[in-house]
Amino acid sequence: MGSTTFAGHWPVYIALYLVSWLGCIIIRRRYFHPLSHVPGPFLMSISSLPVFYYQGIQEGQLMHILPKLHAKYGRVVRISPNEVHLSDPEAYEKIHTVGTKFTKDPGLYTPMEGVMKTTTILTIMSNEEHKVRRSALNPFFSRRSVLDLEQIIWDKTAQLTGMLQAGLDSRQQIFDMHHAIRAFSVDVITEYAYARCWNQLDMPDFGMSYQDAIRAIHWFFPYILTFPPAVPLFGLIPDWLNVMLFPPFKKWFDSLTTVRAAVTKVRKEIDMGVKPSRRTIFHDLMEPPPLNETDGKKFRQVLSDETVFADAVNVTGAGAETTGSTAARAIFEVLCNPAIYGRLTKELRDAFPNPDTMTLPALEQLPLLNGVIKEALRLNPGLPGAIPRVVPPSGATFNGIPLPPGTVVSMSAWILHHDPDAFANPEVFDPYRWMDQPEKVRARERCMIPFGRGSRNCLGQNLAMAELYATVGSIFHRFDDLQVAPDFGREDLALVGLFLGYHPRKARKFKIVRREQGYKI
Numbered sequence: 001m002g003s004t005t006f007a008g009h010w011p012v013y014i015a016l017y018l019v020s021w022l023g024c025i026i027i028r029r030r031y032f033h034p035l036s037h038v039p040g041p042f043l044m045s046i047s048s049l050p051v052f053y054y055q056g057i058q059e060g061q062l063m064h065i066l067p068k069l070h071a072k073y074g075r076v077v078r079i080s081p082n083e084v085h086l087s088d089p090e091a092y093e094k095i096h097t098v099g100t101k102f103t104k105d106p107g108l109y110t111p112m113e114g115v116m117k118t119t120t121i122l123t124i125m126s127n128e129e130h131k132v133r134r135s136a137l138n139p140f141f142s143r144r145s146v147l148d149l150e151q152i153i154w155d156k157t158a159q160l161t162g163m164l165q166a167g168l169d170s171r172q173q174i175f176d177m178h179h180a181i182r183a184f185s186v187d188v189i190t191e192y193a194y195a196r197c198w199n200q201l202d203m204p205d206f207g208m209s210y211q212d213a214i215r216a217i218h219w220f221f222p223y224i225l226t227f228p229p230a231v232p233l234f235g236l237i238p239d240w241l242n243v244m245l246f247p248p249f250k251k252w253f254d255s256l257t258t259v260r261a262a263v264t265k266v267r268k269e270i271d272m273g274v275k276p277s278r279r280t281i282f283h284d285l286m287e288p289p290p291l292n293e294t295d296g297k298k299f300r301q302v303l304s305d306e307t308v309f310a311d312a313v314n315v316t317g318a319g320a321e322t323t324g325s326t327a328a329r330a331i332f333e334v335l336c337n338p339a340i341y342g343r344l345t346k347e348l349r350d351a352f353p354n355p356d357t358m359t360l361p362a363l364e365q366l367p368l369l370n371g372v373i374k375e376a377l378r379l380n381p382g383l384p385g386a387i388p389r390v391v392p393p394s395g396a397t398f399n400g401i402p403l404p405p406g407t408v409v410s411m412s413a414w415i416l417h418h419d420p421d422a423f424a425n426p427e428v429f430d431p432y433r434w435m436d437q438p439e440k441v442r443a444r445e446r447c448m449i450p451f452g453r454g455s456r457n458c459l460g461q462n463l464a465m466a467e468l469y470a471t472v473g474s475i476f477h478r479f480d481d482l483q484v485a486p487d488f489g490r491e492d493l494a495l496v497g498l499f500l501g502y503h504p505r506k507a508r509k510f511k512i513v514r515r516e517q518g519y520k521i
């Protein structure tokens with residue numbers, strides 16, 4: 001009789017079991033979790049689905065929700081059961097410092113290794129291991145090295161401005177700056193790092209499919225973060241099926257093949273003792289130059305071909321969208337502000353009556369150009385959204401709130417770059433704020449983190465800055481009669497944070513046309 005009763009009611013029992021199981025999880029996460037004392041919205045404290053909703057379903061919108069959360073709950077907000085978001089420059093200095101004990105969050109970074117199946121400079125968890133690996137790469141991206149290879153940047157810049165001129169002179173009289181400026185970045189980094197330029201500027205579509213491929217990969221990040229057990233499943237999908245399901249991946253796999261071929265070729269040359277015409281990142285990593293007495297305690301690490309491949313892929317991916325998107329923003333903002341446009345062109349032409357005499361160190365001295373680039377980095381940081389780190393075994397306290405070891409703490413460039421205490425009218429593009437009194441500028445610098453800080457800051461910062469100065473400087477020196485194409489608006493440059501910053505999928509692409517009359521200089 002009893003068994004008949006159970007048989008008749010088993011769905012009810014299972015439902016009851018599930019409801020009580022769910023209830024226990026909710027009560028535990030909300031009231032008995034080590035983070036239950038951290039303020040934040042109820043739903044976020046019990047589940048990571050709200051973050052998934054903003055990131056996965058609404059595509060990278062979390063960074064726009066966070067300011068509202070901080071306004072309501074304070075500088076420390078619990079945004080998912082084990083993650084806390086912070087909005088304080090002091091907290092940033094604590095976490096992102098040289099020798100930090102905070103480590104990267106494996107939940108985000110490890111799956112990025114994906115098809116490369118080995119750690120990259122970006123994804124190494126151990127800070128000690130990272131230090132060794134980074135010291136092998138640093139010399140190649142130092143300011144000295146960038147200035148030594150400055151000509152690469154100038155050659156590509158000349159190609160870009162020449163193409164802009166040709167586009168405006170053509171029958172269509174329009175230029176696709178969105179794709180061209182990203183192609184420029186890819187060409188610079190591939191020529192600079194491997195001496196094998198991908199020549200995307202020469203392609204009719206400016207290598208659009210590669211740019212789309214990198215974006216498509218970012219689409220997976222929210223899924224990976226929210227459903228970690230799915231990560232090994234992604235790894236089981238063969239490449240051909242991936243391409244069938246997500247066609248943009250084809251270009252990504254092609255780019256991996258190109259990088260691998262380049263590594264293999266350099267390996268052969270090294271083995272055969274062939275002297276390269278110019279040492280590349282591959283040579284420096286596969287056959288490091290010998291140490292000299294000024295290197296002190298430094299030591300060189302010889303990396304395996306697989307690791308060199310992974311870092312090369314990483315460097316290309318990291319340097320393309322970030323720099324391209326920031327340069328595009330700088331150009332767009334200047335075009336939208338006639339007064340700034342006129343003054344910038346005058347500043348450039350006064351400083352360099354002959355544009356061929358432009359050099360990077362000299363451009364860096366121009367106050368308005370400097371302000372334009374800083375504002376573009378402020379409003380368009382390459383990685384605008386939450387960058388997660390893990391609290392070390394000693395625990396940590398932020399704004400009086402203790403956080404236990406293992407807590408994920410994230411901070412966003414978008415939030416600090418819009419801090420109203422540092423930046424009046426933070427949403428306004430105002431290059432003059434960087435020409436203010438030195439102490440005010442210093443206070444603003446404190447909230448500027450476009451390249452991150454500390455040991456895990458951007459490897460390519462010097463190269464990126466050089467690209468920004470060269471492109472923005474050259475374009476506004478040469479052209480005083482440009483304007484944004486009429487079918488493009490500020491809303492198309494809205495940022496979404498999918499690790500790298502992107503514009504919404506449906507956004508129109510930034511194009512440039514000519515004005516009838518140039519601005520009066």
Ligand code: HEM
Nearest residue numbers: 121122318319322323326382383450451452458459460464
């Ligand atoms: C405006 C342009 C750029 C911006 C805003 C930018 C920003 C950043 C930021 C914020 C990080 C830290 C990421 C994290 O903590 O997870 C980073 C890391 C990195 N960036 Fe950039 N980046 C730019 C351009 C470049 C370029 C041109 C390269 C090419 C070499 C590059 C290569 C890297 C690499 C390899 C890392 C990982 C460094 C490490 O973990 O040691 N970036 N970048």
